[in-house]
Amino acid sequence: MTTEQLEFQIRKKKSFLCIGLDVDLNKIPKHLLKEEDPIFSFNKAIIDATHHLCVAYKPNTAFYEAYGIKGWKSLEKTINYLNDKYPDIFTIADAKRGDIGNTSTMYAKAFFEDLAFDAVTVAPYMGKDSVEPFLAFKDKHTIMLALTSNEGAFDFQTKKVEGKELYKQVLNTSKSWENSKNLMYVVGATKAEYFAEIRKIIPTSFLLVPGVGAQGGNLQDVCKYGLSENIGLLINSSRGIIYASKNEHFANEAAKKALQLQQQMENFLIQ
Numbered sequence: 001m002t003t004e005q006l007e008f009q010i011r012k013k014k015s016f017l018c019i020g021l022d023v024d025l026n027k028i029p030k031h032l033l034k035e036e037d038p039i040f041s042f043n044k045a046i047i048d049a050t051h052h053l054c055v056a057y058k059p060n061t062a063f064y065e066a067y068g069i070k071g072w073k074s075l076e077k078t079i080n081y082l083n084d085k086y087p088d089i090f091t092i093a094d095a096k097r098g099d100i101g102n103t104s105t106m107y108a109k110a111f112f113e114d115l116a117f118d119a120v121t122v123a124p125y126m127g128k129d130s131v132e133p134f135l136a137f138k139d140k141h142t143i144m145l146a147l148t149s150n151e152g153a154f155d156f157q158t159k160k161v162e163g164k165e166l167y168k169q170v171l172n173t174s175k176s177w178e179n180s181k182n183l184m185y186v187v188g189a190t191k192a193e194y195f196a197e198i199r200k201i202i203p204t205s206f207l208l209v210p211g212v213g214a215q216g217g218n219l220q221d222v223c224k225y226g227l228s229e230n231i232g233l234l235i236n237s238s239r240g241i242i243y244a245s246k247n248e249h250f251a252n253e254a255a256k257k258a259l260q261l262q263q264q265m266e267n268f269l270i271q
């Protein structure tokens with residue numbers, strides 16, 4: 001999916017919500033544990049109940065890798081289900097990869113070709129040659145960590161290097177890389193006060209924004225400073241939506257939480 005198609009979907013659905021599929025078997029309704037693939041059954045129910053309220057889903061691969069081969073199969077079934085039944089949905093593998101060039105190429109093949117995700121998250125620490133193999137894939141997106149939502153973001157990302165904060169160096173430098181049009185960036189909702197500065201460097205790049213809901217980030221502030229002329233935001237909520245309830249109505253309860261966020265987004269889009 002191109003960024004233009006993503007923007008079209010956002011305007012059509014009046015939503016820039018991304019739902020995080022971070023499935024923990026200890027947190028899902030007990031009755032699902034009897035199913036052959038509880039993770040996929042959970043995801044399928046959540047997706048069917050919420051797809052009209054969001055434009056993207058983001059499984060964090062850690063929650064699948066933790067269950068070994070079974071978990072990887074559940075991830076594969078989830079992305080195949082999304083691509084077959086809801087092809088207008090933008091899909092993000094939150095895998096935070098990045099390595100020397102030939103290894104990065106293999107990571108990119110795994111997520112873009114084998115699993116056919118639209119986007120993958122990548123850490124910038126190893127630099128240009130570790131990210132460009134991802135960028136080489138046409139109409140696929142590399143979402144690079146810029147300013148993350150956690151406390152540890154202040155350990156390195158906001159520290160000055162040659163007079164400029166490291167996250168700003170990441171944004172500025174990456175703009176000159178080959179196929180940089182395929183870049184998006186992760187900026188945490190807990191760092192809302194940084195969005196105005198970030199928009200000065202990357203006025204229209206899409207930002208994946210985790211941290212609303214469970215981590216306490218404020219949607220209003222993010223929208224106020226982060227929205228761009230092409231919208232440019234994907235706001236993620238995982239636990240705040242998918243674990244709304246543990247009873248048999250869990251998917252409907254998740255949809256209610258998603259609707260609350262979608263309605264707030266709609267208000268910003270019509271302003």
Ligand SMILES: O=c1ccn([C@@H]2O[C@H](COP(=O)(O)O)[C@@H](O)[C@H]2O)c(=O)[nH]1
Nearest residue numbers: 060148149150188210214215237238239
């Ligand atoms: O800076 C970052 C980068 C990634 N994440 C991931 O997003 C979700 C957030 O989940 P919630 O349950 O809505 O808090 C999760 O997969 C994180 O690993 C992030 O939170 N911050």
